Amino acid sequence: MCHILSGDLKKYKRYSGKSSIYLLITQQGLWAIFVYRINNKIFNSRTPKWLKNIFLGVGLLFHKFIEIITGISLPYSAQIGNDFYIGHFGGIIINSKAIIGNNCNISQGVTIGVSGRGPKRGVPRIGNNVYIGANAVIVGDIFIGDNVVIGANSLVIESVPNNCTMLGVPATKVSDNNSEFYI
Structure with missing residues (x-):
C-alpha cells in the first residue's frame, strides 16, 4: 500500500x-x-x-x-494502476467499474464512463502509459491501448490501438506519435 x-x-x-x-x-x-x-x-x-x-x-x-x-470522483471499486497523475483538479469523473493501467495521466474535465446499448454497453479499459487531455470523454465497452494520447476535447467511443494519438469528436487516429513525451 x-x-x-x-x-x-x-x-x-x-x-x-x-x-x-x-x-x-x-x-x-x-x-x-x-x-x-x-x-x-x-x-x-x-x-x-x-x-x-x-x-x-x-x-x-x-x-x-x-x-x-x-x-x-475516484470510486473505490474502480481499478487504477500505479503512478497515477491528475494534472489539474476539477470535473473528473471515473466510473466505478473503470479499469486504468499503470503510469497514466489525466487532465481536468475528463470523464471515463458507461455508454452504449446492448452488447456495446459498458465501461472503458485503459492501458498503461496513457495521457488523457483536458475535457476528453471516453465511454463504452472499449479498450484504449498502451502508450496512447487522447487529445483535449476528444470523444472516444471506439477501441484504440497501441502507440497512437487520437483527436476529435468522435476521436480518430491523427498520428503514430505515442505518449512518451506526455507522461
Whole structure:
C-alpha cells in the first residue's frame, strides 16, 4: 500500500520539483488519489464483510468530502494502476467499474464512463502509459491501448490501438506519435 502511494507522490515530485510536504498540502489530485488508494485497499481486503462495510462507510464520507472540494470522483471499486497523475483538479469523473493501467495521466474535465446499448454497453479499459487531455470523454465497452494520447476535447467511443494519438469528436487516429513525451 505504501509503495503504491509513494509511487503516486514520486510522480508528482518529478513533474513539479516540489517537496512532498508542499505537494500533500497543495495538490487536490493527490488528495483524491490518496483517499482512493486507502478505500480501494479496504474494498479489496479480506476483512470480514461487516467490518469492511464500516470502514467503507467512513471511507465514503472522506470520498464525498474530497469529491465536493476538488470536483474529482475516484470510486473505490474502480481499478487504477500505479503512478497515477491528475494534472489539474476539477470535473473528473471515473466510473466505478473503470479499469486504468499503470503510469497514466489525466487532465481536468475528463470523464471515463458507461455508454452504449446492448452488447456495446459498458465501461472503458485503459492501458498503461496513457495521457488523457483536458475535457476528453471516453465511454463504452472499449479498450484504449498502451502508450496512447487522447487529445483535449476528444470523444472516444471506439477501441484504440497501441502507440497512437487520437483527436476529435468522435476521436480518430491523427498520428503514430505515442505518449512518451506526455507522461
